[in-house]
Amino acid sequence: MEWTTSDLRWSRGVIERYREYLPVSSSTPIVSLGEGNTPLIYCPQLSKLVGRGCEVFVKNEGVNPTGSFKDRGMTVAVSKALARGVNAIICASTGNTSASASAYAARAGIACVVILPAGKIALGKLVQAFAYAAKIVAIDGNFDDALRIARELGRSDEFVIVNSINPDRIAGQKTAAFEIVDVLGDAPEFHLLPVGNAGNITAYWTGYREYEAHQRSTRLPAMLGFEAAGAAPIFYNRIVREPETIASAIRIGNPASWKQASAAIAESHGAVDVVTDEQIVAAQTWLARHEGIFVEPASAASIAGLFKCCDSNEAAYSFQKIPKASRIVCTVTGHGLKDPDAITRRIKELKPLAATVNDVRRAIGL
Numbered sequence: 265m266e267w268t269t270s271d272l273r274w275s276r277g278v279i280e281r282y283r284e285y286l287p288v289s290s291s292t293p294i295v296s297l298g299e300g301n302t303p304l305i306y307c308p309q310l311s312k313l314v315g316r317g318c319e320v321f322v323k324n325e326g327v328n329p330t331g332s333f334k335d336r337g338m339t340v341a342v343s344k345a346l347a348r349g350v351n352a353i354i355c356a357s358t359g360n361t362s363a364s365a366s367a368y369a370a371r372a373g374i375a376c377v378v379i380l381p382a383g384k385i386a387l388g389k390l391v392q393a394f395a396y397a398a399k400i401v402a403i404d405g406n407f408d409d410a411l412r413i414a415r416e417l418g419r420s421d422e423f424v425i426v427n428s429i430n431p432d433r434i435a436g437q438k439t440a441a442f443e444i445v446d447v448l449g450d451a452p453e454f455h456l457l458p459v460g461n462a463g464n465i466t467a468y469w470t471g472y473r474e475y476e477a478h479q480r481s482t483r484l485p486a487m488l489g490f491e492a493a494g495a496a497p498i499f500y501n502r503i504v505r506e507p508e509t510i511a512s513a514i515r516i517g518n519p520a521s522w523k524q525a526s527a528a529i530a531e532s533h534g535a536v537d538v539v540t541d542e543q544i545v546a547a548q549t550w551l552a553r554h555e556g557i558f559v560e561p562a563s564a565a566s567i568a569g570l571f572k573c574c575d576s577n578e579a580a581y582s583f584q585k586i587p588k589a590s591r592i593v594c595t596v597t598g599h600g601l602k603d604p605d606a607i608t609r610r611i612k613e614l615k616p617l618a619a620t621v622n623d624v625r626r627a628i629g630l
């Protein structure tokens with residue numbers, strides 16, 4: 265028998281699970297790696313920090329097939345590209361989109377071209393693009409330059425562009441909001457997430473609104489988006505020509521979904537705010553140590569944002585007076601192993617000891 269994704273109940277991916285909400289038909293060939301159905305993790309330490317009886321959950325998108333949320337959108341975009349009969353997809357990327365696009369293209373048996381800012385991609389993500397045998401082009405320029413080129417090449421019939429300007433990507437990514445409502449029984453009061461090219465916040469808002477329209481939920485969350493302080497065009501309301509941040513995934517100065525993201529924030533009565541590199545790294549470290557969830561720096565922007573909402577007078581949205589027992593969801597977008605540089609530095613401090621129980625005892629301070 266020829267197995268399909270629908271035969272394997274727990275591996276069926278977001279298209280089989282949410283087909284009626286997605287732009288596919290019974291004749292669309294499904295390209296899936298079993299994405300989605302990621303854990304929504306209750307976090308007692310974060311909940312205690314917020315106080316007022318609030319409950320904080322982390323939606324861990326780092327456990328998708330290529331280690332980021334991009335896979336949800338990529339299964340739809342590549343399935344639709346295949347249905348159109350194209351032989352190649354193209355994208356610009358800060359790393360995760362390229363890892364995801366190259367995996368789904370490999371799965372579909374089509375070519376994948378990725379355009380990357382030279383020297384600016386985290387090691388794990390670049391390794392993935394090589395492993396999945398994408399055609400990799402590094403340019404002397406930033407992500408915004410790469411996207412300009414990908415858009416132009418994507419206009420020809422040879423390629424389908426699979427950046428989030430492709431509506432199929434947004435359609436797939438909205439399933440993360442569906443999953444949250446399906447697990448909690450309703451939408452949370454607040455949803456926090458990192459913002460780069462602004463596709464994901466657009467997708468979540470679309471998903472929450474769609475589910476509410478179908479009476480699957482009774483409310484809509486306030487959307488709180490966090491940009492890195494050195495790459496914060498939406499917060500400052502101007503294009504940033506030379507964006508800079510340790511969170512390379514969101515080092516973007518002119519987001520493609522700027523307008524849609526601003527609309528989501530305004531309609532949901534949410535806010536956009538900034539977090540510094542220092543706050544991002546501190547949040548990444550904190551989340552791993554206190555909740556056991558290891559994420560890449562860009563993903564930690566939502567956690568850094570939560571901290572800011574709790575204890576800074578400068579927060580664009582303060583949690584000092586939020587309703588008691590509010591439910592708060594923070595999306596963490598990518599796996600920590602993708603971007604190990606900051607931590608691999610610490611590994612060098614590890615010096616081998618003599619192989620005796622006493623030496624080991626002394627070293628661990630017992």
Ligand code: F0G
Pocket residue numbers: 332356357358359360361362428458459460461462463464465513514560562563597598
């Ligand atoms: N977090 C991670 C880990 C990302 O890779 C990205 C975007 C974002 C957050 C921001 O999401 O762009 O929808 O606002 N990465 C893209 C890429 C730009 O090329 O991989 P967004």
